[in-house]
Structure formats: structure tokens, C-alpha cells
Amino acid sequence: DARVTQTPRHKVTEMGQEVTMRCQPILGHNTVFWYRQTMMQGLELLAYFRNRAPLDDSGMPKDRFSAEMPDATLATLKIQPSEPRDSAVYFCASGLAGQGASNEKLFFGSGTQLSVL
Amino acid sequence: GQNIDQPTEMTATEGAIVQINCTYQTSGFNGLFWYQQHAGEAPTFLSYNVLDGLEEKGRFSSFLSRSKGYSYLLLKELQMKDSASYLCAVRNSGYALNFGKGTSLLVTP
DSSP: OOOOEEEOSEEEEOTTOOEEEEEEOOTTOOEEEEEEEETTTEEEEEEEEETTEEEEOTTSOTTTEEEEEEETTEEEEEESSOOGGGOEEEEEEEEOOOSSOSOOOOEEOOOEEEEEO | OEEEEOOSEEEEETTOOEEEEEEEEESSOOOEEEEEEOTTSOOEEEEEEOSSEEEEETTEEEEEETTTTEEEEEEOSOOGGGOEEEEEEEEOSSSOEEEOOOEEEEEEO
């Protein structure tokens, strides 16, 4: 049963600490997304990659956030230093783009619930 | 940019029909998606529309009017397990999905 795997599921940290979230996309998917979800803003796109290359990270605060794909099976989102306003659920999603159809859906991981105290 | 609007909350009775509306403004349009999200869980795909009209899938149907920038999700024969948040999302000329803030649906006995 193919699925997107995210770790950790929960993270509590103190302001100023570094946070790293990891995502394993579905095998064979070529596009990976990072979203952040809060009650106020809903699901916001932070960054996405196609074939491991960053395509758009305009939604991500550049001074403290960074996203990478070291290889096709791992995507990371790092916050350094973390702040209380970063508290949210961070979702990773993957999809298979470029198949000639626009109906390719995204599959979401279970998310990382981050609390910055 | 994009602007996607949907009601914040709705309540309906078990066995009834409910329609959740979504309006959008976008530069470039390449499909509209509906996702369901139960509390504490990941969003899961429900439906997709790219041409005008109604797409039916069991108890769920989704409608699209591109000229009006309008879609709705229709849920029939409501069940208690349908209590969830319903997210409208638009794909523009890129591949990413841009989501509305979601409609929280409560189904009551």
C-alpha cells in the first residue's frame, strides 16, 4: 500500500532550536510538496520539487526555512532558528507529473505537528 | 495570484444532502480538486473537474463552471463519518495545488 511517510509525527521544541522534518514520497513519484496548515491560514504551499529540483519556494520564509531533496526517496524541511509562530502542522505530498493529464492528484503524508514554545 | 473562497462551517442532518460551494479567481486554470480531511489526519482526494459540468462518484458529486469561477461538492445520504473538513483546491498553470481554507462540515443525528 503506497503512501507518503513523514517523520516525526509530533515535535515540541523551544524557540531558537533547529527543527528538521523528513518525508519519503511514494516510490516513482517525481514531484514533492511541502505545505503548512494552520487554523487561520489553512493549507499554504511552502515549496515544491520536480525530479529533485526546486521549482517554487516563494511561499517559504527564506531567512529561516530551507527545503532539500538529497535523493529521490527523501525530502527535508528545516527551520533554523524556530519561532513560536512556526507552530503548525507540516504536510508533505507527492505526485506524478508530466503524464499528459492534468488530473494527477497529490497524496499527502500524515503530517508533522510542530509546537515551538 | 489566487483567491479561493468557501464557507467556514456547515451543519447538516444524517441522511440529508449538503452542497459546499467554492469560488475562485486564478490566472490560468488547470483543474479543480476536492479533498476531505478528518480531524488530525491527512487530506485525501475526493474529486477532480477540469471541464464544465457534473462529475458523479457514488454519494459524492462535484460541479464546475469555469466561466463563473465556481464549483460545488454535493454529498448525498449523509453519514456521521462525513463530518470532516472539505478543501477546495485549484491547479493553475503550474503543477501545485492551491487550497482554500476549508469548510468544516458537522453531520448531526
